[in-house]
Amino acid sequence: MAAPLTNLWKSRFATINPLLRICKGMGNSYRCYSFAKQSIARMLEKSLIQDNVKVKGWVRALRGHRDVIFLHVSDGSCVKPLQVVADPSLCGSDVTYGCCVSVEGRLVESSHPGQMVEVAAHRLQVLGPCDPVEFPFKARKKHSADYIRTYPHLRPRTNTFSSLLRIRSQATMAFHKYFQENGFCQIHTPILTSSDCEGAGEVFCVEPANSQLTQPVEGDREANHFFKCPTYLNVSGQLHLEVMSGGLSRVYTFGPTFRAENSRGRHHLCEFYMIEAELVFTDTLEDIMQVMEEMVRTTTQTVMESAQEDVHYYLQNTGAEKQRETVEAMATRQFKRITYTEAISLLHANNTFQFKVQWGADLQKEHERWLTQHLGDVPVFVTDFPAQLKPFYTKLNPDNKTVGAVDLLVPGVGELIGGSLREDNYDTLHSRLEDAGEQDMYDWYLDLRKYGSAPHGGFGLGFERYLQHLLGTGNIRDVIPFPRSPGTCKL
Numbered sequence: 001m002a003a004p005l006t007n008l009w010k011s012r013f014a015t016i017n018p019l020l021r022i023c024k025g026m027g028n029s030y031r032c033y034s035f036a037k038q039s040i041a042r043m044l045e046k047s048l049i050q051d052n053v054k055v056k057g058w059v060r061a062l063r064g065h066r067d068v069i070f071l072h073v074s075d076g077s078c079v080k081p082l083q084v085v086a087d088p089s090l091c092g093s094d095v096t097y098g099c100c101v102s103v104e105g106r107l108v109e110s111s112h113p114g115q116m117v118e119v120a121a122h123r124l125q126v127l128g129p130c131d132p133v134e135f136p137f138k139a140r141k142k143h144s145a146d147y148i149r150t151y152p153h154l155r156p157r158t159n160t161f162s163s164l165l166r167i168r169s170q171a172t173m174a175f176h177k178y179f180q181e182n183g184f185c186q187i188h189t190p191i192l193t194s195s196d197c198e199g200a201g202e203v204f205c206v207e208p209a210n211s212q213l214t215q216p217v218e219g220d221r222e223a224n225h226f227f228k229c230p231t232y233l234n235v236s237g238q239l240h241l242e243v244m245s246g247g248l249s250r251v252y253t254f255g256p257t258f259r260a261e262n263s264r265g266r267h268h269l270c271e272f273y274m275i276e277a278e279l280v281f282t283d284t285l286e287d288i289m290q291v292m293e294e295m296v297r298t299t300t301q302t303v304m305e306s307a308q309e310d311v312h313y314y315l316q317n318t319g320a321e322k323q324r325e326t327v328e329a330m331a332t333r334q335f336k337r338i339t340y341t342e343a344i345s346l347l348h349a350n351n352t353f354q355f356k357v358q359w360g361a362d363l364q365k366e367h368e369r370w371l372t373q374h375l376g377d378v379p380v381f382v383t384d385f386p387a388q389l390k391p392f393y394t395k396l397n398p399d400n401k402t403v404g405a406v407d408l409l410v411p412g413v414g415e416l417i418g419g420s421l422r423e424d425n426y427d428t429l430h431s432r433l434e435d436a437g438e439q440d441m442y443d444w445y446l447d448l449r450k451y452g453s454a455p456h457g458g459f460g461l462g463f464e465r466y467l468q469h470l471l472g473t474g475n476i477r478d479v480i481p482f483p484r485s486p487g488t489c490k491l
Helices: 002-025 027-037 040-046 145-149 159-181 238-248 285-306 308-317 323-332 340-349 365-374 426-436 443-450 463-471
Strands: 050-064 069-074 082-086 100-109 117-128 250-258 271-280 336-339 380-386 402-410 414-421 456-462
Touching: 040 050, 040 082, 050 082, 050 117, 069 100, 082 100, 145 159, 159 250, 159 285, 159 308, 159 463, 238 250, 238 271, 238 443, 238 456, 271 285, 271 463, 285 308, 285 323, 285 380, 285 402, 285 414, 285 456, 285 463, 308 323, 308 463, 323 463, 336 340, 340 365, 340 380, 365 380, 365 402, 365 414, 414 463, 426 443, 456 463
Parallel strands: 082 117, 336 380
Antiparallel strands: 050 069, 050 100, 069 082, 100 117, 250 271, 271 456, 380 402, 402 414, 414 456
């Protein structure tokens, strides 16, 4: 079989290869390839003297003298701009702060202490003018995060937010890298679902805007829905991951989730990204906590290395330099482990809270942050919560009062990850759903326990909260490209 397969691939390559040569000769494709090679990040990284280069980007700084003009041009590929030295005759009145330019010239050694090379321009063209008076971001002025947030369509033009976007991209790839290297299969879980996974009722209902698509039928509730049942934007991909884990053992998803939570707090969004994983053949919370800890530690180390310049710039320009110590502790020190009951005892022993949290009540943000601070400013696992605080699918502990659930708390943010062992006993799960009157809605979920059920568990991490903790960002709306919260859905 080897020879026929080899011949097959040779024949396919023979077909593709001429196309590749043609594409390289085409103007648009060649220019696109050339642009990738000529990005500012690559120029600054290699620092090779070149006679003919073309740079396209936005002017981030402009200094004019009688005999020469200095421009700092950024194309978004890195945090550092490329200095362009141009004769005043090349620059018209439309060369201003914020405008988009195309520069051709020679890449030469730079006398500027901040970089090794600069461009000596012999041609400069304004691709997109910008009125610096009307432009909301001003040169040499530090704008607050609150101010920048009022211009969601323009904030990628700021150095701070463009750094955040590159860090976010690196963090995304770091999480994928961890899961792929540890035997997890990525699953694309649906955005539309008929299940309220968390059972809290904080869901967005989905129906067509055009009412003519569905004709109301009196007495037939199903016929009045587009999908023949109530449909929501997903609040979690967990239940769908459990379906897939029944055949793949280790699965994960990384995608948007939605909560109709009427909160304007600095840690809450109505649309955010979740990293969720499910592991089969796990009997203890410790198995899940080991994966959670390794994932957070490994990805954090990867991000701090791969996005070093952007992280340094972001922390420095947001006044969060001290966050580096907290992050380094997360990447190197052992996470603490306490039970919910132990956490309540610690909180009762502290006299600074205005009210005492009672056993059986949920922990508030101030409690979570205090616990991490009290235990050494490191991430803290809190385990074995009262059963009434967790969803129906969480596995009951032998004491019949608590469940095998865990929250990972991190300094400054509070809860970062929530996880649990899943109830794998059919009769127990059926009884819970029957008591709640939802056994018909979750009949498919019960089937998972009827046909080859296995002990399993999983967790979900809020990606924006992770970035908040990593960068010491005060408001979660500053770490997501397009924030969605009550009363706010611009763009």
